């Protein structure tokens with residue numbers, strides 16, 4: 001297996017002086033291409049902080065971050081934005097869908113904004129992903145009318161739109177009932193197998209973690225298992 005990304009000696013401190021909180025304390029992690037990994041650890045252990053740094057949305061205080069032969073610490077903002085748009089997808093617990101837009105419009109919207117237009121290829125990819133998420137009947141429904149589980153599946157489809165190598169998910173099933181949560185995980189697993197997408201999924205739920213091939217435990221700002 002080849003490494004998709006590697007972080008070394010990652011440190012993140014929020015605030016300064018007496019108010020400083022050292023959240024990541026020299027964290028090392030390698031994720032291999034095609035892995036589906038759960039990110040576990042107590043509340044406040046630094047999972048969201050790590051996902052935000054891996055997503056290039058925030059820089060660490062110090063440390064190294066290499067992905068796909070790019071040095072993401074040295075990279076400047078414009079390069080990071082381009083890298084992120086091309087290679088990384090995000091799924092959050094609160095999915096930030098536009099309620100009056102249809103499922104398909106939500107999925108293709110970021111790509112259409114990036115490209116300055118909506119292409120037939122993008123519509124086809126978006127519709128295909130929604131079908132694979134079990135939402136064939138809901139493609140043209142406004143997302144305000146979808147259930148929580150359906151909305152989360154739209155959010156997964158949106159994250160996959162540009163075929164990113166890496167998808168970062170921060171408690172993606174946190175607000176779902178058990179059956180919907182496991183369904184979302186099953187569909188993520190299917191995409192992982194079919195497209196080779198690497199997933200890192202933070203969760204507090206052991207059943208969700210067990211649906212992943214690998215479990216990574218963060219505690220006190222380092223990987224402990």
Ligand SMILES: Nc1ncnc2c1ncn2[C@@H]1O[C@H](COP(=O)(O)OP(=O)(O)OP(=O)(O)O)[C@@H](O)[C@H]1O
Pocket residue numbers: 014015021023041042043044045046047048049050
């Ligand atoms: N912007 C910030 N400024 C100051 N402190 C922060 C900031 N973001 C996070 N923290 C602190 O960093 C610590 C780790 O937070 P983080 O959200 O990464 O934990 P987590 O493991 O994701 O927790 P949970 O499981 O509860 O979501 C917490 O103590 C939090 O208060």
